[in-house]
Amino acid sequence: MNRPRPGPATNTAHRGTDDLFNPVSLARASQAIVDQIRELIQDGQLTAGERLPSERDLCDRFGVSRVTVREALRILEAGGLVTVKVGARGGAYITTPSSDRIGRGIEDYLTMSPSITAVEVTEARLVLELGIVPIVCERATEEDIAGLLAMCDEADAAIAEGTYTMEMSADFHITVARLAHNGAIEMLLGPFHRPMLTSLKAAREAAPAMGKVGVKEHRRFVHAVRDRDVPKATEVMKAHLERTASRVQQRSRAKS
């Protein structure tokens, strides 16, 4: 049975005030466990795919009860650092934080923080989407471009049928972001679309012709990328996004 490490916050023995002015009994045991495990992951001592000991094991090692260990696991899980499986061979497995989970956090922040306005979100999106244009122009492969054109074709077909949705538009932008072949950018940009969608869906119904113009712009953008024409691609995308932005502004103005 391993003793709990005399680490930063393993306590349970601060009742005796033997040494004066001890650092106050630090926060929560569960948080201390989280910190330890997080550090192990950061140090590379625990790597993706590895399995932590069972909860009951961890209890012994940390010298705490199962509830405490479980709370720590919940926190780690919420942070996307581990996933927990049930059943035999179950347990907590180290996972590389998924962009989805992080995206959820960003999305929460964008949508729930009252200090962040829709205009700001749109502006941030503009910065990102315009910023990647040069990178996309440089790195997009012929297949990538063919894929984008195929999306435009599908969009046109959907418009003809009247089944075009804002999701399809968002998909296009997400795909473009992916062509930067940069995981960090992809992760940052993803969360911007869901809030945008909910914010724009209503407007879409009000202006059904919108989609048609949008897809035309998409296509012009793809052509510019195909020609590796950065200024043109930037210009097209900028106009496209700013048209969207103006609608968001109208909407947020109308709401207030």
Place this chain on the structure above:
Amino acid sequence: MNRPRPGPATNTAHRGTDDLFNPVSLARASQAIVDQIRELIQDGQLTAGERLPSERDLCDRFGVSRVTVREALRILEAGGLVTVKVGARGGAYITTPSSDRIGRGIEDYLTMSPSITAVEVTEARLVLELGIVPIVCERATEEDIAGLLAMCDEADAAIAEGTYTMEMSADFHITVARLAHNGAIEMLLGPFHRPMLTSLKAAREAAPAMGKVGVKEHRRFVHAVRDRDVPKATEVMKAHLERTASRVQQRSRAKS
């Protein structure tokens, strides 16, 4: 004397606490509670500063044990949606997700995801920092600019004393980001600096002259902003960041 537990998929509880909180049933009860509360927050039925009922109260309302409620609170807390205080008048208070907490998530992702390379992180940072330059040039007030110049002065003084740190450089960039007066951008950009710091600290010692050049570039950037000269500011910042980027690349190449 445990009462017979309903199966995990049993629903339609007869508990009907018809106010805000419904009994749960799902794979993880704690997750279901999280979902409910998260939704209440998103809907605005719970707003920042409000206090949730006590844990023991929530047990009754959700029809689960305290352990389960507590796990739910840990998850919400990890997501930055509530903060929990102890003692009388303690409890879970709704908080607007802080950019710090979200930043931690992004930072985890950037540093721990093996699929994200330092080069990608640097590139993403470049996109963001360059993208905001026009906005900063437009919105920076005279006070803002004076503040930046003051930072440069301090940096020069620190260099003269040999106490200049990478943190001071990071501070400069974070301050610049703040001048965009856009919370979303600020939130996105913050997390890029800590990983950058750890990645660059070693290099700093190897090239102590670095800081001097960096500060000089900072100052030239501020002057360009003062003159509202977007192309110039962009050019300066780009050169500055790319010099940093080249060092990151060297470093990551040396490591492999």
Place this chain on the structure above:
DNA sequence: GGCGGCTATTGGTTAGACCATACTTCCACC
């Protein structure tokens, strides 16, 4: 009137138990 201790409220933790789930093993049956 102010200070110090009492008390109630509330989160933090423990211990032991039971259930649900999923993998493993192995045996019976074909």
Place this chain on the structure above:
DNA sequence: GGTGGAAGTATGGTCTAACCAATAGCCGCC
């Protein structure tokens, strides 16, 4: 001999009941 299913087992999910620890507010004493 192979195969399907039953029993075994490891593990997470939840419950109960209790106690500890921190804090705010009140009350009485000086």
